[in-house]
Amino acid sequence: MQIVRGKRLAEFGSDELTDFVGMAGRVVVDVGTGDGRTAYRLAKANPDWRVIGLDPAWQRMSEISTKSSRKPAKGGTPNLLLVNAAVEAVPASLHGIADQLLVLMPWGKLLRGVVAGEADVCGGLRRLAKPGTMLDILIGASIWEEPVPLDIRDLPRLTPEYVDSELGSRLADSGWKVTDMTLGTSLDVDWMTSSWSRRLASSAPEPIARIQSLALDHL
Template sequence: MNILDGKNLINIDSLQLENIVAGFDKICVDIGTGDGRNIYRKAKAEPGTFFIGIDPVKDNMEEIAVKLNKKPEKGGLKNVVLAVAAAENMPPELHRIADTVTVLFPWGILLEGVVKPIDEFIDAVAETAKSGGKFEFITTYSPAYEENTIETRAMPELSIDYFNGEYREVLKKHGLIVESVEMLDNEFVKGFDSKWARRLAFGRKRDFYRITGSVL
């Protein structure tokens, strides 16, 4: 898979990835990681966990990728890699690697894939997590602020009932067992560090939905 080494892309195979993650207690894969700041913060707080962020947009990840290579006292970290890839074309090196798979504040096709849900996106999560691993999705949109997205992408109305209804059954067919559906507010999102999360958290009042569970 193609990972960032500073601003450069390098290709690593499964064996190289195995060596990079060796010695860490857990692996977390964050799909649609954006600028990488959410996992950077988590990686600092959890040095025993290795974080792999994937996103198709290389440019947005470069600033954090450069920081990762610095000396520890300047912000360098050994427990994060950022990979350029899309959920619908997950690198085979990530197959069944993760103790946790997260998709935080998705947009575009990733939003559709997680919320509608679309088979190939749910399979991407199921096939990235280890058996017994965990998943976490956090999403938000509202007819008051995203009427256009809702219309053009034919997005369902978000509610606790929506995620506890047929959605839960569809995920189960793909090996994802929903264990909790919560509605959270802006305060909760202030705990995330990405530019996007901060824009949402400190912007207009919103409902955020957090869906968590286990992977068979």
């Protein structure tokens, strides 16, 4: 698979991945990590974890990759790996690696995939997970307020009723069991530290739809 090293891509073999994971206390995968800042903060705050940021737009991760490669005393995080990949095409070497999965403020294909329960996206998430892994999806609900962007006008609004009647069964088809669905604000999830959420918190609380699911034993 390809990882981000500074301003370039590099191959990362299965043996290197095994060494990276090692005896990690927890492996967390941040899917659609964007600029990688959330993954970086998780890695820095939890040095016994291994944190993997996954995103196909690898250039956005270059700054954090450079910062992560420094010595730990200067902000480096040797327990962070930034992978150039989309969730619907997860590298085989990452299958079954995650103890926890995060999807924070997704957009584009990832947003559509989790809201509509599309098999390629939700199945890709399941392939990343060990059985029993928690999937935590947080979506800024203001995207459904007018003016709604053209590319998501056909997406159903995330409500408990929609999750119960439609999305839950679609997630189950991809190997997930919904355990909780809540509507709140960004103030309720103060650990969320993506660049977007921090900017939102500086103005007004963002309405948040949160879905938590467990990976079933079967794929």
